[in-house]
Amino acid sequence: MTRLSEQEINEIRSQADIVDVISRYEPLTRKGKNYWCTCPFHDDHDPSMSVNEDKQIFKCFVCGAGGNVFSFVQRYEQISFIEAVAKVADYAGVVFDHSRLENTSRPIDPYAAKLHKIHQDMIEFTCYELDAPRAGPVKDYLHKRGLSDEIIKKFELGYNPPDNEVYHFLHAKKHADEDLIAANVARMGSMGMYDVFTNRITIPIHDENGKPVGFSARRIKDNDDAKYINTSETKIYTKGNLIFNYHRAKPECKKSGKAILVEGAMDVLAFEKAGMHNAIATLGTACTKAQLKLMKRLNVPVVICYDGDQAGQSATYKLGMLINNLFRFEIVENKVGLDPDEIIEVYGLDELKKMSERTISWIDFLFxxxxxxxxxxxxxxxxxxxxxxxxxxxxxxxxxxxxxxxxxxxxxxxxxxxxxxxxxxxxxxxxxxxxxxxxYLTYPKDGALRAQHEILSQMLCGVAASNIYRDELGFMEDDTCNQLAIYIIDYYRTHTELIVADLLDLIKEEKVKDLLLEIANWELAREEIDMNVLRDDIKRCKSSLIDNKIKKLNDQIQQMHDPIQKAVLADEKNRLIRERGGILNEENR
Incomplete structure (x- = not known):
């Protein structure tokens, strides 16, 4: 991968408006000179994130999240920096060579990769078995359920035959028994290894990036066995972190402008039969914060289409209580009390389509x-x-x-x-x-720290303030303030105007970034340099530095027993007192 230059990054950022980009993810409301929204990085119900259009930065004044347009997209989408730059370039209409992303994948966990490979091999085998002559009755069953060969292929539906054939196949592929057990596709019993999903239709489950992580498997015979069994929790499969069909439905949700949320995998397939490709499922009615976060990242309204029976409506109520004010959603008015597959069976495909359009608001549902x-x-x-x-x-x-x-x-x-x-x-x-x-309203009460913050605020306004600080003070007592001042001075070596969003990308330390965002977002932040105030603040800082030196000398004098050395320290203390007096006299003129 070719490294992006600072010039390329700045060019893309200069073409992108942070207000436009963030509004793609969160609805923004203008209040005063800034825009506000609920923060997507914590459980926020009262808008606490400020977006500053002039400075092209954002800041949450509750959880502290902040940065520029790239850091927002990177954190929201959970992607790498260069992937965020590419996304912002697309939003801004800037031509970006996406081949440069080819080698940006995150570090791979070798063991997780091994488990993914086991699942992929099992998918290939079960799909092959579904097409075998002996699986004819299974294929007929799927066809009778209205599932075309196209849908079967798209969702990689398969058949796990009896006699532990999946285990024998995976064992022949050199997968170790302990890895097959860890992947939860086989188990050890009193008679040896056996298949978990034997004699069942297999429906692969993928993570948000499309990697196979587990299965939901339906019984074929009408007996006392569980109708569905799912993969137990593994290193790569945590039910509460997954949404079925998310990776396929994501672009379809963008295209259609909404996501249809259903209970299970077969409900997703029901909508697929009706030609609707934007259905997703939580594999049950319980919904976790991780799943809500995935839904929110779709950035489209969610249409809740749980079953119309009492249990389904109760689940709709519980979900609505969770997501109200979190993102936009509507509820399908299901008056027939059936699940999506039953609606197709009784009323036909068109009725499912029509019903998905008959939605009511959360407040109407509550009534x-x-x-x-x-x-x-x-x-x-x-x-x-x-x-x-x-x-x-x-x-x-x-x-x-x-x-x-x-x-x-x-x-x-x-x-x-x-x-x-x-x-x-x-x-x-x-x-x-x-x-x-x-x-947001925090302002240092300590005189010296407040003066340091005010100096930094003025340094952000122009190189003249930075030069005066450098020549007349050059050091701040607070370590974080001092680090930020060094970054600002260094920035002005190659720039005539400071852009806060640019400077953020150059700072490595998080505490320094936080300070920059805090100062840039002050309600009382300087819009232009005030030389008189700047020099007064510099004098306060000098006076504070001298006060601290005097305190140290007092401690040394008290501990000193040598009268000659004590006199030397006293002379130095008196010199500092005179120097401080001179500074205070200048300040009072």
Missing amino acids: QYLSEKYNLENYSQKKAFAQEMADAIASMPDDFEKANHYMRLLQLTGFDMRQTVNEAQVSHAPRKRAAARRN
């Missing part, structure tokens, strides 16, 4: 679901229903919609919840807002 959950004929239950609905309405961003739904709640229950909610907001919201912005 339906909770009015059935609570007995509205009972006063205490009606009160609980009204309170839960009022809390949900209060979280809505649109005041007009809020008013409409409060009226709807009043008509349904007779309770006017607006006053109750307003009182709660008055007592709690200011405290929450102050907590969310605490770091």
Whole structure:
């Protein structure tokens, strides 16, 4: 891979607007001179991430995440720096040679790679076996379920024959027994090694990058065996970190503008039969933070299409409570109480398509679901229903919609919840807002540290301030401040104007990056150089340096027993006191 030059990186960054790029991932709202959004890097419900268009940087004032357009994309997408540069180039319409990405893959875990290879070999074998004559009844079963050969091939559906043939095949491929056990495709029993998924239809499961990590396997015979069994947890398979079909559906979600979330792999295949390629599944109704993060990275609305039975609607409610205000979502209004495959069987493919378009909002779903959950004929239950609905309405961003739904709640229950909610907001919201912005308003109280920060703020405004600092002070007591000052001075050796987003890429130490972002995002940050303030701050720093030297001399004098050496130290102390007095006199002129 050819290394990207600083000039190439800066050219791409100069063509990309950080507001435009971040808005592809998070909805932004302008407040004052900056844009704000909820932070995708922590559990954030009150917008705490600021995006500064002038300086082309972002900063979260709760979790501390910050950087430029490249670091945002790199962290959000969990990709390498050069991959982030390539993505930003695409967003900005800058021509980028993607062949330069060929050797940017992350370091490979040899053991994980071995397990991936076992799964890939098993996929090839089970796909081959499904096409064998003896698997004719299995293939017929899939065809009767409406799965075409094209879908079977696309999803690599296979057949794990009896008599431990998968184990014998993988053993012949030189895979060690302990590795097959670790991959959970075979186990050791009293009679020796045996297949985990024997005599089952196999559905491969992949990670977000398309690497095979496990299987969901369906029984063929109608017996007492579990209908589905899945891979147990392994080094490469953690159910809560995976979304079925994510790697295939991702581009389709972008194309269609939405993702359809279903319960299981067969539900995904049902939508595939209907010609809809943007369905994904959590392989169950429980949803983890890792899975929510993957969904959020799709950056499209999620349409929840869980089963229409009581269990499915209960799961929809639990999921909605998790993702409300996290990303955009809608809910399919499933009034027939069937799963996607059953809908196709009873009503046909077109009905599944139409149903996926009949969506309702989260608040409409709550009105339906909770009015059935609570007995509205009972006063205490009606009160609980009204309170839960009022809390949900209060979280809505649109005041007009809020008013409409409060009226709807009043008509349904007779309770006017607006006053109750307003009182709660008055007592709690200011405290929450102050907590969310605490770091944003932080300004050093210590005079010397505050002066150092103000000097750095002015140095960011222009080379003149940097030169004055270099010539008249040249050192800061705080180590992080001193490191940042060195970076700024060095930057001006080759640049006439400082771009914060550029400087961030040159800084290696995270604490120095954090300080730069903090100073650049001050509400009171300097927009231009004020020479009088700059020189006053330099004098304060000089005075503070002298104060510290005097304190050290006082300690040395107290510990010194030699009268001659004590007198020498006292003379030095008096000289410093006179020097400090001269600085203070200049400051008061």
